[in-house]
Amino acid sequence: MSSAVLRPCARCVLSSMRRAWRPRKYCVSHTWVVQAAGAVSRMAAPVQLIGEGDYVVLKREDVFKAVQVQRRKKVIFEKQWIYLDNAIGKNYGTMFEITGGGNLQMKSNIVASAEPKEAGADNRNIVDDGKSQKLTREDIEALKEKGIKGQEIVQQLIENSTTFRDKTEFAQEKYIKKKKKKYEANITILKPSTRILAVMYYAREPGKICQLRYDTLAQMLTLGNIHAGSKVLVMETCAGLVLGSVMERMGGYGSVIQMYSGGGPVRAATDCFGFPKSFYETLYEFPLNKLEALISGTGSYSSRVIPAEEEPEKMDEESSRSDNEKQKATQDLVGDCLAESTESMETSLAESEEGVKRCEEVSENHKGGQNVDKKQVAMEKKQKQDERRKREAEAAKLLQDRNADGLIVASRFHPTPLLLTLLEFVAPSRPFVVYCQYKEPLLECYTKLRERGGVINLKLSETWLRNYQVLPDRSHPKLVMSSGGGYILHGITVTRDTTKTNTSCSERTEEPAPKKQKVAEDKS
Amino acid sequence: MSSAVLRPCARCVLSSMRRAWRPRKYCVSHTWVVQAAGAVSRMAAPVQLIGEGDYVVLKREDVFKAVQVQRRKKVIFEKQWIYLDNAIGKNYGTMFEITGGGNLQMKSNIVASAEPKEAGADNRNIVDDGKSQKLTREDIEALKEKGIKGQEIVQQLIENSTTFRDKTEFAQEKYIKKKKKKYEANITILKPSTRILAVMYYAREPGKICQLRYDTLAQMLTLGNIHAGSKVLVMETCAGLVLGSVMERMGGYGSVIQMYSGGGPVRAATDCFGFPKSFYETLYEFPLNKLEALISGTGSYSSRVIPAEEEPEKMDEESSRSDNEKQKATQDLVGDCLAESTESMETSLAESEEGVKRCEEVSENHKGGQNVDKKQVAMEKKQKQDERRKREAEAAKLLQDRNADGLIVASRFHPTPLLLTLLEFVAPSRPFVVYCQYKEPLLECYTKLRERGGVINLKLSETWLRNYQVLPDRSHPKLVMSSGGGYILHGITVTRDTTKTNTSCSERTEEPAPKKQKVAEDKS
Amino acid sequence: MSFAEYRELIQDGDTAIVFLGHDSMFPVTIQQGGQTQTKYGVLRHSTDLIGKRYGSKVTCSKGGWVYILYPTPELWTMNLPHRTQILYSTDISMITMMLELKPGSVVCESGTGSGSLSHAIIRTIAPTGHLYTVEFHQQRAEKAMEEFRQHNVDHLVTVKNQDVCKNGFGVSHVADAVFLDIPSPWEAIGHAKDALKIEGGRVCSFSPCIEQVQRTCLALEEHGFTEISTLEILLRIYDVRTVSLQIPDFGKPVEEKESFESSDASKQVSASQQGSALFKSGVSPRESVGHTGYLTFATKSLF
């Protein structure tokens, strides 16, 4: 009977209620408050309601799905077609039931949980002959067609089970849960957040996010000291989830530079966060394959500062080329999306009895509003090209300052070359974090970073996550656990010696010499 | 308040009590019952008492130490010198107190646990100024000199603590535990077992047993299907602990062939089990560096059957040489032992607040009774040489049958060459298990074994062990856990194809081809 | 064939394991004249199996082949018919060691369940030990006895159909070890104590829920057990894989043209084959068993 969080974007100004408690200073003097002032104004409304065009997350039991709210648009969720029209104007966190025709109907109150009453002490007398349920499949179908709600069907099933009362409490509960899942369909609509999207992606499409488990992402954001006002480099191939989580933590203050490979940056998951437009003004992107030129100061990036106006011809060509590539990639994406949309689309997070199924593309969200005039398209395209060229030049400039406050890497590329290259752009005394699905590349990366120098406090780690069932007299760790959440290597940058100083203290090798082989094995 | 198990060797014949319950068949027809009959007779006594010369384990709280019971011999345990004389004739599992002069005195009953009575709700008012204890260090020393027992000293400390009653229950318990550890000294004497010795070695001398954690050893014995009546190959450099655990599981039935490197097999931990002599009659050893000759059928092992009498001259030479080596190794061992004996000698298993300290050599046990006549020594040496030569020939014969029922490897050597060589001596449809402290060599071993063929169901695994504190209202996993218990690779032997058959079913590669790189990373 | 000792050749009446491939196998009872269907075709017992050596590769009628394996308790655990939730080898290993089982041990167990642990206990305590196993579900008790006979270990085990919490194990002061896997183990601690030898022994209780553990620990303490300790053991299996990670293209100036091409999505496949790093990795499967149960051990002393 889970419902969910409802709240306006928390970045609203502090209420007078709080101010009354104790006089407090304001941080208005900080430059970045001013810088992001535009973003703040949007948050004035006291309680935000579900609106058309909003990016939301549907929740049923432990299953999440990110969608955009659009009128008269069918959405498939947990094998059911639904329309979200009736959710518009309601509070976030509202729970709905699906009625005939796939419409949502607000649930007036939490359903009384059908807790088992009379439980047998054990199940010694139960013989499973497949005949304990008196209702036939046809009976149930008939009930459904009559429009009987799921909750009532489950109750009917319990009453018509000859063995239900003889089952142990544990077995009864399992039975109810199974039936509820099948016949009841309560959907809660939530505001997206890193928590929800990270959990959703790990459950539904782990392959798209390099198997990055949500607790591992949590470590990265904290160890990377991601916070408002900093300048962060992000290199990820996790559908934009890592990027989105960084942007959420920065709240529109500061700047994010996303490095990308291929036609353009991937931000399908980023869009699911439903950030205000202003957030994207602090987001830049830069292609990996121009980094060498940037570092060596050749080609377009020969001078440290390139005003957008003075950009040479060549740059222009490149831009339009990469734009073509991006177009193509987008087409592929959409095609892929359509091809997959007929397949089975849901995955259950905790209750994976049926195993992990293929998930649909979340990036469906991108398809809205494509029927626009062709001329307008051409114009918009030109505008976008110009904008992109300008932004890339700005990104180049931000990089060339070589004073980023952090670096977050989570990609399907080998981490070593990425780290060795991208660390050049990070200021000293700043944290960096690299995620890899495998441990072995990070062992190599660790060694190479030690050789490079300019980094201290290197740690290779993994987190173990255990979820618990806490119920009266039935508490235990969940029976299924994720055994692989990936590995993290993190450290802190420092100024780099060009001349090797004479030994002494500070950063010792940290790797002890291989232990002396004991001479005789006989010393037991 | 821990006491311990007391029981006669469980391998005694079944009591008539049990026979009365229900008539049962005996397995007297099995050849190995007859073979080990000598061993059984020793177990006739109903309850075995602690005897002079017995190998026993001392236990104090969670700390174990294996020693041999000898009259008027000082033993150091948990920083205290004690004499075991008074334990002789007592039951195993008896708890003793240490009295003045290091003598043991039987505890009449379990000490009433000084459970906290009046606990403060929280510790908000406690200011730690180092002045809360009214007893001075001098006061405590005076109490000790008066011969006041530990339990009473702890009680005095509690009564003279001004803050004790204000502490939370949790803090009170911690306080009592700490003080008890310091001032109370109850020692239980236990019969050795794999459980106790494996836990002891992992806590005290993990380096000597390649960090093999007890739960990992438990897996090896079960996955290796070690049981009475089989013929098992053991290659270990774990001080003889793995060998001992295999021998315990075989109960003197069947045969064990220990492969060794260097001067001779290491069995310090094996001796701590206190096995009856008869067990050693089923134990053989064979040097690794003669295996090549055995396999290729060159040198001494040119014929499949070598009766001990017909052993060629060369074999003799080798034997005596390896004997010299063994002598030397033993000297090293003793020297090492003495050198270390002045160091700090105890390690606590669960409460490692003080970290892991160096442990003394358990093999002290070997030193007893060295003052014998020199001539006798020479004679005995000759006898031993002859015996060893004979046994090695017998071991060679057992190996040459190439029908071992199992293979257990746990060593500091690279597992791949060991496995590839030793599997030659194992019959088909038999399990093998190899332990390694590191994961990487087992990845290689896995690959090489696949290439070799003749093995199926290969699994690389690790176990996680969590110990729990279960106390009313204070249950949780222990705060310190072992994070490395080592890795196991195990599988089953099958007959080996010399000719590659044409594909089809059965053992597929088991390793899927590296996943196709997705063409575009853009499909998020 | 016996689960308590090895034999070399396949014989009429044996229980054997047909191994089809990676984690795919099933048990079969060998019968003169019998035959077994596999996805690779028929296995004819008389001609294909009886008299062959265990571990042999046997060709089925359709030309595919399988291995015939000797049944160890561990293979049985992987293949037995489930009548209840069963204990797996990871927990069984720990139970066996921590109960200090060895040849000659006398053990009491309840419930018998599907006999997974029973087979492992019998293997370890043979040839001179004995297992008393109590199961309250009659059909299960009968089925277990039938399996023990079939597996030639019935002389090492006695099965009794009763409620251990009410009636105990039906034996007194004979056991070296007692194992409990029942919903209310705390109700059987007194009976466990009674079943153990006068001079002492070890007890183990397996429970999925922490509340069961809490009550059991209290009962153990009340009955004077010592060395009470609770632990949990989890298996983590690694798949051995060869993995390839792509090397990113930073647009090295030397081969500027080249690198431009490789940034074209359509050619990226070949580029990745050139610029990638291969390595062996022990990969965790995405999901694994997160919990089986807590194991609580304790010692009964003489006193």
Next chain:
Amino acid sequence: MSFAEYRELIQDGDTAIVFLGHDSMFPVTIQQGGQTQTKYGVLRHSTDLIGKRYGSKVTCSKGGWVYILYPTPELWTMNLPHRTQILYSTDISMITMMLELKPGSVVCESGTGSGSLSHAIIRTIAPTGHLYTVEFHQQRAEKAMEEFRQHNVDHLVTVKNQDVCKNGFGVSHVADAVFLDIPSPWEAIGHAKDALKIEGGRVCSFSPCIEQVQRTCLALEEHGFTEISTLEILLRIYDVRTVSLQIPDFGKPVEEKESFESSDASKQVSASQQGSALFKSGVSPRESVGHTGYLTFATKSLF
């Protein structure tokens, strides 16, 4: 210097971290004219530190050198003076994400303890959020406020010295998230609910013992919280080592003499150097933190 935003240069009054080497560091307050002793000699603040860039290598009086680091909440957690048991970054990470903290969030916390979590929360909710932290121990509350001032984040936090179970947080319907690390969290669930915004929010309770979790979950359910879920997170650190394993000598006939020598104990060292395999390994330290606490999360909805 502020824990909520980066600066480039070391200034008078800053709290900085002196990094001596592998896991060895300590915090220092920079003072014009001050000096700090290290094992490598004295650091003179005015001449050696002030005006230098954070991350610089600084040479001490004895010629050894150290790095001066900018204080992040994570470095502070590793170096802060312990007045209580503290929360570490592994749990803090999970708390921050699962409470959905971000710039602008309003958070209530109890107890403040040593301020480890408080610093991390403040960093995340700055510049527009606020932390209300309640500590029942007066000295601790005062010390925490002093640290917040010193770290230039006092405008983002309010410390109150009271008993949260009796008096709550002193604010109503303002918080997006509530965090509890107290002995009896179930007694504060009502206050937590009251502190959360009308439209809802998230709550987290940290408890070492499962019984505390059981009671807290019951209280959460009674107060109408949903999405109640309990988890535990453990950090596993790997040391990167180069390991050498010896290749066994089977007495290869080609070099019979040679192999014999290598079996001689006195020469084994050199032999092992020849016949050994080197590899990189991520080695688990022998012991690690086995448990910190259970984290229980729940959602308060509008209804």
